[in-house]
Amino acid sequence: MVELTTQDIGDLWVEGKHPDLEVLSPQPLVAATPIALMAGQRITTTDRIFIRNIQDFPEAHTVAARPIEGWEIELVGLMTPSRIVIQAEELLDMEQVEYEMVLQCSGNGRAMYPSIPGTPWNQGGVANVVFSGVPLSAVLEKHGVIIDPQVRYVTAEGREGAMGPELSDLEHSLPVADVLATSIIALRLNGEPLPGIHGGPVRLITPGFFGTMQLKWLARLRFEVSESTCFYHAVEYRVPLSPVKPGDDFEFTLDNSRPTWLIKLMSYVLEPAPHATVARGTVTVSGVAYNDGMARLEAVLVSVDRGETWQPTQFDTPDSPYAWYLWSTQVQLDPGEHEIWARAIDYLGRSQPLDGSVNWNPNGYEWTGVFKTPITVS
Numbered sequence: 080m081v082e083l084t085t086q087d088i089g090d091l092w093v094e095g096k097h098p099d100l101e102v103l104s105p106q107p108l109v110a111a112t113p114i115a116l117m118a119g120q121r122i123t124t125t126d127r128i129f130i131r132n133i134q135d136f137p138e139a140h141t142v143a144a145r146p147i148e149g150w151e152i153e154l155v156g157l158m159t160p161s162r163i164v165i166q167a168e169e170l171l172d173m174e175q176v177e178y179e180m181v182l183q184c185s186g187n188g189r190a191m192y193p194s195i196p197g198t199p200w201n202q203g204g205v206a207n208v209v210f211s212g213v214p215l216s217a218v219l220e221k222h223g224v225i226i227d228p229q230v231r232y233v234t235a236e237g238r239e240g241a242m243g244p245e246l247s248d249l250e251h252s253l254p255v256a257d258v259l260a261t262s263i264i265a266l267r268l269n270g271e272p273l274p275g276i277h278g279g280p281v282r283l284i285t286p287g288f289f290g291t292m293q294l295k296w297l298a299r300l301r302f303e304v305s306e307s308t309c310f311y312h313a314v315e316y317r318v319p320l321s322p323v324k325p326g327d328d329f330e331f332t333l334d335n336s337r338p339t340w341l342i343k344l345m346s347y348v349l350e351p352a353p354h355a356t357v358a359r360g361t362v363t364v365s366g367v368a369y370n371d372g373m374a375r376l377e378a379v380l381v382s383v384d385r386g387e388t389w390q391p392t393q394f395d396t397p398d399s400p401y402a403w404y405l406w407s408t409q410v411q412l413d414p415g416e417h418e419i420w421a422r423a424i425d426y427l428g429r430s431q432p433l434d435g436s437v438n439w440n441p442n443g444y445e446w447t448g449v450f451k452t453p454i455t456v457s
């Protein structure tokens with residue numbers, strides 16, 4: 080693959096984003112955060128947050144806020160009344176809710192799976208950010224909307240269109256219970272009005288779910304019995320319900336697969352960086368870890384002998400269950416080639432497989448394997 084820099088793509092780049100982001104695709108724009116920009120940040124500053132467009136929205140190619148005046152969001156489906164249109168501007172005057180949370184593309188880690196095509200994400204499709212906005216449930220209440228008990232899914236559509244006539248338009252469905260419990264229509268990111276490139280002026284945010292499900296440029300919400308049959312929801316961004324042998328073909332249907340919804344347990348070593356050379360003796364190892372927010376993390380363990388022995392790391396538990404944990408520890412290393420492995424365990428007893436490819440799936444989603452960082456000790 081040809082490595083592109085932010086300079087190479089000229090006008091397609093978003094001014095104000097960090098020039099060291101790695102361009103994985105110029106159009107639609109996809110850019111990853113290198114480990115060096117991720118390390119040591121509790122909240123990923125907005126200039127460093129990865130960008131993942133499936134569909135570009137040219138007028139939103141900016142880190143600035145976009146006009147909220149006149150932006151409408153349509154709510155339709157099995158509800159009474161059966162359709163309302165809200166003005167995004169009215170959300171500014173309503174009570175705001177804030178989530179510190181991980182934003183992670185479900186394709187993050189794809190490059191770790193053997194032989195899978197698609198955007199070759201390593202670990203650069205993740206950030207820890209603060210979104211704030213108005214709970215969707217409060218919007219429904221304000222407008223006196225009653226959702227029919229038959230409704231099982233809420234499908235969100237963005238305002239931008241497909242990037243070609245042969246392409247399906249992007250939309251995603253979420254379980255209605257989660258949407259009514261936690262989703263917000265986000266207006267702000269990291270304390271500033273939501274930047275255009277990250278979905279401004281309004282984005283549907285549901286903490287604990289993969290980035291894919293966090294619909295930018297929110298235009299419409301449908302309350303329905305069935306989930307979306309759109310290509311990006313019914314074929315892509317899904318994983319088979321039962322294991323698939325690596326390399327095997329798989330025909331996705333709504334019944335034999337599920338959407339990439341909840342974020343998987345993950346931990347990353349951020350320091351030392353992969354392929355770094357460090358001095359012998361005591362080496363500080365640090366990184367981040369997170370899950371879907373359903374349970375706290377019990378431990379993050381580190382191994383420098385390829386899984387023979389593991390030592391605990393130290394961390395503070397963040398206030399928000401959806402935020403990432405910053406962990407660190409010290410290890411003793413002799414000169415030579417080493418690998419640092421990291422593995423998280425949560426209070427639901429979930430852990431990361433030593434070999435992440437046991438979860439192999441045709442599109443390489445939901446990597447949750449132990450992260451292995453090669454280093455040289457001099």
Ligand SMILES: Nc1nc2c(c(=O)[nH]1)N[C@H]1C(S)=C(S)[C@@H](COP(=O)(O)O)O[C@H]1N2
Binds near residue numbers: 133237239277278289
């Ligand atoms: N409307 C819209 N929403 C979208 C997308 C998109 O292309 N269009 N990409 C999705 C994907 S795959 C991811 S991982 C996240 C990325 O969010 P970010 O670009 O703010 O980092 O947005 C999601 N929401």
Ligand SMILES: [Mo]
Binds near residue numbers: 186290291
């Ligand atoms: Mo994604």
